Each structure stands twice: as C-alpha cells, then as structure tokens.
Amino acid sequence: xxxxxxxxxxxxxxxxxxxxxxxxxxxxxxxxxxxxxxxxxxxxxxxxxxxxxxxxxxxxxxxxxxxxxxxxxxxxxxxxxxxxxxxxxxxxxxxxxxxxxxxxxxxxxxxxxxxxxxxxxxxxxxxxxxxxxxxxxxxxxxxxxxxxxxxxxxxxxxxxxxxxxxxxxxxxxxxxxxxxxxxxxxxxxxxxxxxxxxxxxxxxxxxxxxxxxxxxxxxxxxxxxxxxxxxxxxxxxxxxxxxxxxxxxxxxxxxxxxxxxxxxxxxxxxxxxxxxxxxxxxxxxxxxxxxxxxxxxxxxxxxxxxxxxxxxxxxxxxxxxxxxxxxxxxxxxxxxxxxxxxxxxxxxxxxxxxxxxxxxxxxxxxxxxxxxxxxxxxxxxxxxxxxxxxxxxxxxxxxxxxxxxxxxxxxxxxxxxxxxxxxxxxxxxxxxxxxxxxxxxxxxxxxxxxxxxxxxxxxxxxxxxxxxxxxxxxxxxxxxxxxxxxxxxxxxxxxxxxxxxxxxxxxxxxxxxxxxxxxxxxxxxxxxxxxxxxxxxxxxxxxxxxxxxxxxxxxxxxxxxxxxxxxxxxxxxxxxxxxxxxxxxxxxxxxxxxxxxxxxxxxxxxxxxxxxxxxxxxxxxxxxxxxxxxxxxxxxxxxx
Amino acid sequence: xxxxxxxxxxxxxxxxxxxxxxxxxxxxxxxxxxxxxxxxxxxxxxxxxxxxxxxxxxxxxxxxxxxxxxxxxxxxxxxxxxxxxxxxxxxxxxxxxxxxxxxxxxxxxxxxxxxxxxxxxxxxxxxxxxxxxxxxxxxxxxxxxxxxxxxxxxxxxxxxxxxxxxxxxxxxxxxxxxxxxxxxxxxxxxxxxxxxxxxxxxxxxxxxxxxxxxxxxxxxxxxxxxxxxxxxxxxxxxxxxxxxxxxxxxxxxxxxxxxxxxxxxxxxxxxxxxxxxxxxxxxxxxxxxxxxxxxxxxx
Numbered sequence: 001x002x003x004x005x006x007x008x009x010x011x012x013x014x015x016x017x018x019x020x021x022x023x024x025x026x027x028x029x030x031x032x033x034x035x036x037x038x039x040x041x042x043x044x045x046x047x048x049x050x051x052x053x054x055x056x057x058x059x060x061x062x063x064x065x066x067x068x069x070x071x072x073x074x075x076x077x078x079x080x081x082x083x084x085x086x087x088x089x090x091x092x093x094x095x096x097x098x099x100x101x102x103x104x105x106x107x108x109x110x111x112x113x114x115x116x117x118x119x120x121x122x123x124x125x126x127x128x129x130x131x132x133x134x135x136x137x138x139x140x141x142x143x144x145x146x147x148x149x150x151x152x153x154x155x156x157x158x159x160x161x162x163x164x165x166x167x168x169x170x171x172x173x174x175x176x177x178x179x180x181x182x183x184x185x186x187x188x189x190x191x192x193x194x195x196x197x198x199x200x201x202x203x204x205x206x207x208x209x210x211x212x213x214x215x216x217x218x219x220x221x222x223x224x225x226x227x228x229x230x231x232x233x234x235x236x237x238x239x240x241x242x243x244x245x246x247x248x249x250x251x252x253x254x255x256x257x258x259x260x261x262x263x264x265x266x267x268x269x270x271x272x273x274x275x276x277x278x279x280x281x282x283x284x285x286x287x288x289x290x291x292x293x294x295x296x297x298x299x300x301x302x303x304x305x306x307x308x309x310x311x312x313x314x315x316x317x318x319x320x321x322x323x324x325x326x327x328x329x330x331x332x333x334x335x336x337x338x339x340x341x342x343x344x345x346x347x348x349x350x351x352x353x354x355x356x357x358x359x360x361x362x363x364x365x366x367x368x369x370x371x372x373x374x375x376x377x378x379x380x381x382x383x384x385x386x387x388x389x390x391x392x393x394x395x396x397x398x399x400x401x402x403x404x405x406x407x408x409x410x411x412x413x414x415x416x417x418x419x420x421x422x423x424x425x426x427x428x429x430x431x432x433x434x435x436x437x438x439x440x441x442x443x444x445x446x447x448x449x450x451x452x453x454x455x456x457x458x459x460x461x462x463x464x465x466x467x468x469x470x471x472x473x474x475x476x477x478x479x480x481x482x483x484x485x486x487x488x489x490x491x492x493x494x495x496x497x498x499x500x501x502x503x504x505x506x507x508x509x510x511x512x513x514x515x516x517x518x519x520x521x522x523x524x525x526x527x528x529x530x531x532x533x534x535x536x537x538x539x540x541x542x543x544x545x546x547x548x549x550x551x552x553x554x555x556x557x558x559x560x561x562x563x564x565x566x567x568x569x570x571x572x573x574x575x576x577x578x579x580x581x582x583x584x585x586x587x588x589x590x591x592x593x594x595x596x597x598x599x600x601x602x603x604x605x606x607x608x609x610x611x612x613x614x615x616x617x618x619x620x621x622x623x624x625x626x627x628x629x630x631x632x633x634x635x636x637x638x639x640x
Numbered sequence: 641x642x643x644x645x646x647x648x649x650x651x652x653x654x655x656x657x658x659x660x661x662x663x664x665x666x667x668x669x670x671x672x673x674x675x676x677x678x679x680x681x682x683x684x685x686x687x688x689x690x691x692x693x694x695x696x697x698x699x700x701x702x703x704x705x706x707x708x709x710x711x712x713x714x715x716x717x718x719x720x721x722x723x724x725x726x727x728x729x730x731x732x733x734x735x736x737x738x739x740x741x742x743x744x745x746x747x748x749x750x751x752x753x754x755x756x757x758x759x760x761x762x763x764x765x766x767x768x769x770x771x772x773x774x775x776x777x778x779x780x781x782x783x784x785x786x787x788x789x790x791x792x793x794x795x796x797x798x799x800x801x802x803x804x805x806x807x808x809x810x811x812x813x814x815x816x817x818x819x820x821x822x823x824x825x826x827x828x829x830x831x832x833x834x835x836x837x838x839x840x841x842x843x844x845x846x847x848x849x850x851x852x853x854x855x856x857x858x859x860x861x862x863x864x865x866x867x868x869x870x871x872x873x874x875x876x877x878x879x880x881x882x883x884x885x886x887x888x889x890x891x892x893x894x895x896x897x898x899x900x901x902x903x904x905x906x907x908x909x910x911x912x913x914x915x916x917x918x919x920x921x922x923x924x925x926x927x928x929x930x931x932x933x934x935x936x937x938x939x
Contacts, residue, residue, distance in 0.1 A: 020739045028725065104723035110690040112740055113713035282690045283651055 021122035029095050033130040036088055043076050044138040045145050052149055069151045086245050089179035092127040097186045106285045120277045131179055132172050139168050174245035177266045181241045184273040188294045190287040198294040203242035205305040210236045212308035220372040220452045222380050222443035223474040234258055299340040303361050307333035315454055322451040373449040383436050388466050392432035394497050395461040403509040403615035405603055408592035420603040424507040435493040436462050439476045446481045491558045504555050509615035510547050512600045515540040517593035523636050526583045533636055550624040584637045588617040641666050648695030649682055656682040658843040667817035671834035673827055678840040680823035684789045688717035713742045716785035720792045722776040724764040730775050731760050743784035752778040769796040790822045794829045806833050831919040854922050859900055860892050863912035877903050880925040892925045
C-alpha cells in the first residue's frame, strides 16, 4: 500500500514549510488587515500632512508646527489608532480562532496534517503581525514626516504621543497583551459568543472591581484613601489588558513594573493558551466551554464588582449604614450570579450546583470585609520605626501651604518647566509619628471594629519616605468621631505640627514674591467684585509687607474641641469688624517676573528667566487684620 | 491497516463509543452502518485524528492518528457537512490542500475537475449541498489519501454522480490499494460498494463481517406447502426467521442453497424458490437472531 509519488514528495517539503500556514492565515484576514492599514495610512501621513500644511503663521511657524504635529499625533493615537488596534485584536481573534468553536470548521482544521502547536502558532503570529506591522509602519512614516519638517520630538503635554524609544514598544506590548488575552479566552470558550462576552465582561468588570474594592477599603479602614488622585494604577488593569491598552497613552508611566507585568502577562497567557489549545477537545466546539477558567474567573469578578457597586449604591442612596451596604451587595451579587449562570449554562438546569460557587464568593467577600473591619492585617496600626524613616510629611487640608515655581516662556508651544516645589515639611519625623499614633489611638478607641462609612472625609495625610526608598501614606479624618470624643490629644499634636516654622511659615508663597510682581488686586465684597486696583510701587511694597506680617501672625491653632483659635489681633478684628472683614477678599494679579529676592533666587538656582508661582492668590481678609486696615486706609474696603 | 482496540470515546456523561475493537485491512471498503447517534461519525473523527480517544487504541499502519501529522497526511476525512472557508472557491481549497497534504496530485485534481460538473471559480458557499459534496470529494481524492473516511457521502448526490463516485472509489482501491471507510445509515447504498460491513449500535459494534460471506451463507426461501408442516419439521436447517401465511411459508436460513433446497424437497412443495437477500434483509435477519429490535436500530 504505497501511493506516494515523486510529485507528492515535492509537495511534502512544501507542507513542512513553517510559513505555509502562517501565510495562509494572513491571507484569510487580508481583507480586514488591508482596511486597517488603509485607515492608518489616511490618518498618517495623509491627514497629518494636511494638518501640517495648514500651519500658515510664519511668525511662530516652528512653534505652531510643533504644536500641530504633537497635538494631532496625540489625539489620533489616543482616540483613533489605539482604540482601532484594540477592536481589531478582538476581530482578528474571532477570524483566526473562531474555527475551534464551530463543529464543521473544527473537523476541517483538526483533520489537517499539521500539529496543533503549529496550527496555533501560525494563526497567532499571523494575527499579531497583522496588528502590529501597520502600527510600526505608520509610526515610521510619522517619524519621517517629523524629520522632514524638522519638528522637535520632545513633548511634555500629557495627551501627546511620547515619541521616545520606549513608548511605541510599550503601546505594542499592550496591544499584544490584549490580543493574546483574547486568544486565551477564545481557546477556553466553547462558542464565539462566550469568548467575546468573557473578554468584554472581564475587561470592564476587573477595573471596576479593583476601583470599588479600593473605595470600600478606604471607606472602612482608617488610614486608607478611597479616592486617590494618582490616577489609574497598574493594579487596576492587571487582568484587563484591553483597559490598559485603551488608556496606554494617558496612563503610560514608562516604569519598570509596568513593562515587566505586561511582558510577563503576555508570555504567561500565550503559554497558557498554547498549552490549553493542545489539550482542548475538538468536541468542545459549540459547547458551553472548553475549560472552565473563564466561566469561574469572569463570573467571580463580575459578581464581586456588582456586589461592591450595588453595596455602595445602597450606602449612598438609602442610608449610611453597613446593613444597607451588605443588602445591596447581596442583591447585586445574586442578580449577577443568576445572569452569569443563565448565560454560561444556557439556562438554569445547574442552578443548584452553581450556588456552591456563590457560597465560595460569599465566603471570600465576607472574609475581605472582616479583614477590613479588623484593620486589614495591621494596616490601620502600621507606623514605621523612627530609624526606618528618611523624612516625613503631614498635609492638613484647608490651610494655605505649598507652591510650585515654574519657568515661563512667552513663545507659543514652548512648555513651562517646574523649577522648584516647596511643601510644608516636618523636619522631625517624631512629630509626624506622634500625630499618627494619636490618630490610630483615637480610631481604635472610637471606631474599632471598623464599619463602612461614606461620610468620612480624610483631611490629614501623613507620608513617610523610608530609607529603603518606599513611601508609606496614611489618610485620616480629624473629626467625624462619635459625639463626646475627646479631641484634646489630637489637637495638641496637630498644633505642634502647625507651629513648626518649616511647616507653615516657610511654605507660604507670599514670602517668595517680589512686591513689583503684584500688578493689581481684585477686591471682592459681599456682592462680588467691587473693583480692580492697580498698585503703585509704594502700595505694592506696603501690601506685600502687610500680607507677610499677617501670614506670619496667623499660624492656625485649635482648641481642645477643634475650634479655631485666633491670634490677638485677629481676634480683635473678628470681635470688632468680623462682618465687614469676612465679607471681603482679595485676589492678587501677579505677572510672571524675574526673581529679585534671595529666597526665590535660592529656589530657582541658575535659572535667569521669568517665573510663575503656582499657588492660590486668593485671600479672605478675616484673619488678615493688617492687610484689612491697609486696604481700608486706601478706601478699597469697609466703605459700606 | 486500521487496528482499533477497545476504543472508548465519551462526551461528558455520554459514551459515544464503548470498547470498540475491529480491524480494517488495507485496500478494503468498509461500510459502517448504524442508526443516527450510533457513533459512526465519532468513530470516523477519531480515525481522522480530530478527536482524541478516551480509552483504547487506534492505529493506522501502527501509528495513532491524533497529533501525528505524518499519519494524518495519509488520511482524508470528508464529514457529513464539510466546512468551506467563506468566500473561497474550489481552487482556493485545492491551493491549501496542495500545500498541506504530501500526496496532493495536481494532475488528478485537473482530471477530477473535468469529471465532476462543478465550476472551480464559483464561491462554494453559494453551491447546492450536492455540489459542495462534489467539491469535497474532488479535493479529497486529489490528495491521494491512503485512507479515505467518508461520512454519509452519498447524501445529496444525484444517481448519476453516485454511480460515478462509486466507480471512482472502486478504481482508487483497485489501482492504489486505498482503504475506504464509509459511514452510512443507508445499507442499500453500501451494498454494491463495500466488501466488509460493521454495524454500530449505541457505541458498540454489534456485527462485523465480510459482505460475501454474509450474503452467500444466507438465503431467503419462499414455498407453498400442502399440508403445512410444523416448524419443528425443519429441524436441521438454521432458520433465522420465518413467516407462514396459509400455505405460503417464507423463511431465511443459513447454509448452502443446495442443502436448504434438498430439505425443502422432502415436503414436496407445490412451489419453491430461493430469493437473493438485500444487505438490509441480511442485517435484519442477523440482528433479530441476536435479539435486537432491528426496526429500532435501523430506523
């Protein structure tokens, strides 16, 4: 029984060519890939050239060209190219791997005389190259256009494309991660519907779960912040490369962990997909799932996210009691569980069994909130040892402190640069530790075990820079304790911090201004703006001196009941003119200026140009008696 | 040669194939019959390397087909509903197979294209079921497989194409010693093509015989006897089943034609004749003897 002919032998060598399947897979997606490339080529270079060609202003031609190029590139990448690449990673996955989810096509593919590994790799790399090659091409074209127009590549704008050596690879890494993740879930799923649904649900619910989890933890655990202002972290997208890739331009931090994680994630998910594909039974096509990983993971994450969301919703809308939170969490989770069961199992035949899973979820959820209530494994009482601390800082919201000095350029498109940043300091970390310990004691005494509470606003931040490079931050509320709480210990520690010269006085921007920088002041009365007054040089000097003196005299201090303690002259003003003085406020109109005073010169170092001080120039006159008196003398306030 | 030993294939709680064992010699045409859901297609998919067996072994010339590209390169599986790539025509399929199957024969492909009345450039998706089947067969035969696995291959083909296909298949077997395994629930289609048949039922092989042995060793007799003797009078004949209507007796018996007629002559029949049995009738008789409700099995 031999049938192999000489021509067959020639063909055999063709069959062994590793690129045969790869090229054939590319051929299968060529329609969409060509469309993708065409859209990219319209964006870059066609529209890019039109945008650059529209720059006409010859006076600031270079700056305008710079702005036009970087703004266009930032916008086109953020809002068009990256979302398109993300969408295509899903489409290519369906086109290239959808075959394993249809009984008829799986018959064809798995009967072919090729190993599963080769089949998988050929199709995987066909999709990957169809996604990334056009991106590389247009980036290269964009770079050629930039060089041809002699446009500077440096851009500091947040939204602008950072054409540095790591940005494009990072962006491509995220797209590769999103594509690989889609392929992994497709291998695990029985139908295309399940695959697409799993991809979308996990991409949406995972960041939601981490965000809501953080909010709940922050609302429960003293020291933790529910809403941080440091943007989206890597933790929010660990299992959601789509989310990560979509926000790559705006959230890209270029840090080591970011690249390490996504590199590891892509490789791990790729290896997992390959391993599972080799083990995947062909008969799983059109069944509920091939491997239960997505069903378990997606359902758990979605149920968890829904529990947190509904719990918080009940907490906000019905009442600020933990009972309402758990009621909402139960309703949200059970509904999501039932929906997920109905979709994944195509009905409710296995509903009884599914409650085993729900029971597991309840245990995890309860364990998590129990850990929050009891301080999250010592999180609430953690204070670094004095010997570990490099420096410490305390921020008390509501008080004027800290500022940034920036360079100033009148040229359009030339970005400003931060020259110096002055923050309130606590030179003796023991003072911060004392305050921290007091806050811990107060919380342990009055609130332990902790319950979720959305009314807590955290107004004190204690930050430790450790000698090992780590940073520890804790956020506390200085009030919001049960009635009858003794604040005296806390106020004592707080006043000690506020009284530190380096904390309050040295961080006031008013001590760094030159008098001639104050062009004019806007005076506001009870009914709004009463007038804008241009100052003479004498007036500039006098006003600055009065503001500095008042500021020096107005170190905030509190009594045992958290009442604001005024200084003698402030108290006098409050007692005699409180209605009048508190009704007035001024706003200093300050132009960029070349520093003359030594304090500011010391801050900016060698910089010779004009600077802008970024701070609040608004002053309510209630605690500013000398300033109020000066303005009254000039007839600008108190003329009722 | 295909050797199957204690093959088991399960789909979750359903056992599609239960400890099947059989041997299919090289160059034979094996008909696999059975009702819907008997496991015919599952067996073909295991042989094609699409499914991984859950138990037992399947060897094709000593090698299992699953994840053995070299072995799979000598097999071609034409499923009941063949899949074709969207927007593809027959030449596209031929192009793919020519790159993947080591035995691809371009000359044979041209030949077959001229034999089957189908357009090579038309989109396959727009073709009728019968034409799609012809596309599948044309490309399958062009790969010059050593083992051709066909699932309900005659469905949708008109009588002319059926005969043409049977002739092509027979020629391939004669010329190249190709082995063919045809799964069908239609015994009549297999009767004049197969040299070996096996009956699958509920995941097990009930019956596995050479067709010639089967047909030559069994006979259907019709006779008019007066008076009608008791059935016990036929002791000595291996009667599989019988019916009596008045003086007319019909029975199916195993044994040589001469031996049966000699026994019948002792009753001095008014009329007697030996009729040929169709494959279906042979199966029905054998299965009834085996105690199976054949109407249910072959329904």
